[in-house]
Amino acid sequence: MENVKLLLERITSRVNANLKEFDFDTRQFVDNTIEFAKLARFYCFYGITSHHPIFFHFKNSSMAGSYFLGKANVKQSCIYKSDVRGDELKRKGDIMVAANPLPLVDDEIIMVTGSLLYKTLVHSNSHNPETPEEFTIRNTIASHYANIHGATMEGCFLGPFATADLMNLHSCILGAFSYIQAGEFYHRKIDPGVIWVENDDFKFKYQHEKEVLDKYIGVNENHQPRGLIYEFVNEKEEDYERLFEVVEIEPVKAPQSSAVNRYAVVKPKTEIGENVLISQRAYLKNARMGNGSNAQENTFIINSQLEGMNVTAHGGKIINAFVGQKTFVGFNSFLYGKEKARLTIGKGCIVAPHTIIDIDAPLTIQDNHLVWGYISSEADLATHTIAIEELEGIHGSQKIGNMSFSGSGKAFVEAFANRIEHILEANGAYFDYDSQELSGHAQEDQQIAFNTLQPYRSGENAGIYPSIRIKP
Amino acid sequence: MENVKLLLERITSRVNANLKEFDFDTRQFVDNTIEFAKLARFYCFYGITSHHPIFFHFKNSSMAGSYFLGKANVKQSCIYKSDVRGDELKRKGDIMVAANPLPLVDDEIIMVTGSLLYKTLVHSNSHNPETPEEFTIRNTIASHYANIHGATMEGCFLGPFATADLMNLHSCILGAFSYIQAGEFYHRKIDPGVIWVENDDFKFKYQHEKEVLDKYIGVNENHQPRGLIYEFVNEKEEDYERLFEVVEIEPVKAPQSSAVNRYAVVKPKTEIGENVLISQRAYLKNARMGNGSNAQENTFIINSQLEGMNVTAHGGKIINAFVGQKTFVGFNSFLYGKEKARLTIGKGCIVAPHTIIDIDAPLTIQDNHLVWGYISSEADLATHTIAIEELEGIHGSQKIGNMSFSGSGKAFVEAFANRIEHILEANGAYFDYDSQELSGHAQEDQQIAFNTLQPYRSGENAGIYPSIRIKP
Numbered sequence: 001m002e003n004v005k006l007l008l009e010r011i012t013s014r015v016n017a018n019l020k021e022f023d024f025d026t027r028q029f030v031d032n033t034i035e036f037a038k039l040a041r042f043y044c045f046y047g048i049t050s051h052h053p054i055f056f057h058f059k060n061s062s063m064a065g066s067y068f069l070g071k072a073n074v075k076q077s078c079i080y081k082s083d084v085r086g087d088e089l090k091r092k093g094d095i096m097v098a099a100n101p102l103p104l105v106d107d108e109i110i111m112v113t114g115s116l117l118y119k120t121l122v123h124s125n126s127h128n129p130e131t132p133e134e135f136t137i138r139n140t141i142a143s144h145y146a147n148i149h150g151a152t153m154e155g156c157f158l159g160p161f162a163t164a165d166l167m168n169l170h171s172c173i174l175g176a177f178s179y180i181q182a183g184e185f186y187h188r189k190i191d192p193g194v195i196w197v198e199n200d201d202f203k204f205k206y207q208h209e210k211e212v213l214d215k216y217i218g219v220n221e222n223h224q225p226r227g228l229i230y231e232f233v234n235e236k237e238e239d240y241e242r243l244f245e246v247v248e249i250e251p252v253k254a255p256q257s258s259a260v261n262r263y264a265v266v267k268p269k270t271e272i273g274e275n276v277l278i279s280q281r282a283y284l285k286n287a288r289m290g291n292g293s294n295a296q297e298n299t300f301i302i303n304s305q306l307e308g309m310n311v312t313a314h315g316g317k318i319i320n321a322f323v324g325q326k327t328f329v330g331f332n333s334f335l336y337g338k339e340k341a342r343l344t345i346g347k348g349c350i351v352a353p354h355t356i357i358d359i360d361a362p363l364t365i366q367d368n369h370l371v372w373g374y375i376s377s378e379a380d381l382a383t384h385t386i387a388i389e390e391l392e393g394i395h396g397s398q399k400i401g402n403m404s405f406s407g408s409g410k411a412f413v414e415a416f417a418n419r420i421e422h423i424l425e426a427n428g429a430y431f432d433y434d435s436q437e438l439s440g441h442a443q444e445d446q447q448i449a450f451n452t453l454q455p456y457r458s459g460e461n462a463g464i465y466p467s468i469r470i471k472p
Numbered sequence: 473m474e475n476v477k478l479l480l481e482r483i484t485s486r487v488n489a490n491l492k493e494f495d496f497d498t499r500q501f502v503d504n505t506i507e508f509a510k511l512a513r514f515y516c517f518y519g520i521t522s523h524h525p526i527f528f529h530f531k532n533s534s535m536a537g538s539y540f541l542g543k544a545n546v547k548q549s550c551i552y553k554s555d556v557r558g559d560e561l562k563r564k565g566d567i568m569v570a571a572n573p574l575p576l577v578d579d580e581i582i583m584v585t586g587s588l589l590y591k592t593l594v595h596s597n598s599h600n601p602e603t604p605e606e607f608t609i610r611n612t613i614a615s616h617y618a619n620i621h622g623a624t625m626e627g628c629f630l631g632p633f634a635t636a637d638l639m640n641l642h643s644c645i646l647g648a649f650s651y652i653q654a655g656e657f658y659h660r661k662i663d664p665g666v667i668w669v670e671n672d673d674f675k676f677k678y679q680h681e682k683e684v685l686d687k688y689i690g691v692n693e694n695h696q697p698r699g700l701i702y703e704f705v706n707e708k709e710e711d712y713e714r715l716f717e718v719v720e721i722e723p724v725k726a727p728q729s730s731a732v733n734r735y736a737v738v739k740p741k742t743e744i745g746e747n748v749l750i751s752q753r754a755y756l757k758n759a760r761m762g763n764g765s766n767a768q769e770n771t772f773i774i775n776s777q778l779e780g781m782n783v784t785a786h787g788g789k790i791i792n793a794f795v796g797q798k799t800f801v802g803f804n805s806f807l808y809g810k811e812k813a814r815l816t817i818g819k820g821c822i823v824a825p826h827t828i829i830d831i832d833a834p835l836t837i838q839d840n841h842l843v844w845g846y847i848s849s850e851a852d853l854a855t856h857t858i859a860i861e862e863l864e865g866i867h868g869s870q871k872i873g874n875m876s877f878s879g880s881g882k883a884f885v886e887a888f889a890n891r892i893e894h895i896l897e898a899n900g901a902y903f904d905y906d907s908q909e910l911s912g913h914a915q916e917d918q919q920i921a922f923n924t925l926q927p928y929r930s931g932e933n934a935g936i937y938p939s940i941r942i943k944p
Contacts, residue, residue: 050931054938246718447930452719454921459522466526469941
């Protein structure tokens, strides 16, 4: 066990060195988070398919419950129940950005070095044109259920349920439940609960109030998460246990065009339509998944219906709700309807990332609206929504409630629409079964075999993995 | 799937090239043995402990249900449910033979190349001083439950339930249920059912009659096994299934000084004493395992008691029997007592490898006797046993029934006694819990973690594994 402790100490000191200017010590987080016995007992998985390039290299690392696909290289890191994916890594010859049409000289590879990722998802659609062949996370600690989507991440600390989306961070701290998608940040500290989407054409910003964060998702003095959202996730943890105990599992009933990952929890009365993707660690209970809809990693869909072509982004939670055609539910959103206070969201809506809707009376969001922030009543809704058509007309600055927007509304709407289209296409929502064309994850991720990897059980290396390399 | 077929075709043609002089075509065996769907569905295991050097390299190979420990390198091979061990491989600096006291320049490694091992056990106590750092199996096909114990094996075909013990074979054919331990063989064909133990000091030889082989273990026109022993083993196959389905399994109750491998089947009313080793794919049901006793791979101990310090060598089957203190039951022996016709074997006995005892009336073998061959009654026993003391007195030639012995009886008895001592020591039968001294497999094999490796599921590589390398 000594070597795991040494490993964590090394990671901690490297991250601290990067965050020195903020006088921020990650040691308290690490010391209070890691259960060493579990590191020696649990195991991780590498997915083998004929659709993804295979290259996996582990060294001086500890992993537990984690899930890898595609090319990955993990060194001096501890990855605990993180769903590091690899199915959107670029391939040799791909063009990354139209502005710089040079093809990749090699397949892109996930590189994790000197980092601790704790129950953190890492996606794999990279947006750093500096190193198109490498998807890098270095000297970084990401705490409970932080989302990292396709970005260079160096010397950072991400608080619980924080999301760094389509961007690169260097020596940054992201507060709990903050969402940022703003290109590239150097040496910045982002407050908890900030939702910030910005590019050359527009800027959208909102910050959850302290009381809301205290109730739903905050941290205690040891940087451990607390609050309603964390409790909601935490109490469902044991439902995943059986999935990790068995090597093979009876497949969930689904059409041939749909994929239900074998590490998803699918409870009774769930119905799966055509071209549906249910990712690992998704949780479905009495869920009706319409054609082309998806439930990404760490999502919860309970007593709810998704009409069709719906994206439920990583960590989205939909409870007692109806979600209309092609409505997007953003990352880590917590849509908490009640049995007698159902939430109805019309078609073509955008639920901004990190939105909290917690209602005690029925609530309806009209078709083609954007919602954001914290909504607990009709009254809240009034200051947390805008018709997408109206938004498209905005030029310049506008404030609605605590949300400030500036720039081109049209560009904002287009950016979201493009993102949603990209996700639907990548997930195989438009797959045509007869011609077998337009396939995506829902079709390509069906036949995954898993290499189940365990660490040393005893001795000074307990919890550490031997060096493992898997190639075609 | 095409590439698995190509792999098998390549193995077949290489073995055939080596066996050309015998006009022997292994193609019929291979074509009728391999169930391709299982190769793509099953998986194999690599054991991780802090007691064994770790190096594992797979390439262009297919494996299913197989179990590796220690250093191994597998290329262009198909290994199906074989228990390739590695816990007796020599280490860098070890001295192999007193006659040539040069230390090994590197840890010994199992090298399997261009071979098909079908439900075959491979042990790891090598006896080839030519290549002390390599334990080699090359261009060889071993069929159902053949035992290969620590030997160089090149261009061979081993029939079902055949054993090549402590020796090297080059371009040889071993008939079904034959047991040979005779140094080194080149270009020889051994008949079915031959039991042959020979060294510079003595020669022991027996051959089972054709009728016995036809009843208990023969092959059909496709070289597939048939007969009572094969049926006995085959009908218990499904009891192993649950063991392979789960990643972790509730440990069997056993003293701290004993090891029950998690891939052993242990059925009710079994009792495990101190310093006991139960190996992978051992099968115990209502078995009382006395202190220091062991059940090696592919053994079956049913409704039986082993008094203590007993070796049940690979593939030994003990049913409705009492086995006295320090009695050795040799490889693939079939001791088939009945509920109302129990077999009693005294203490200090040697049951020669490949002995068949099948009785319908109770039978007792006196203390300190050697038995061999086929025994179905008191009358058979008379011509298939000798007191060890009497055997020790033999010089020159002697025939008892169909058994012929020549040379020094004393040397024969000593050789067996040394072998039994080596096995008991290696297995940890003499372990002292207080001082933690004299430990062996029973103690060192307790904390094994397993990497569970799966092949490609679909496409032309279905059934083939990616290249995998595991190092410390």
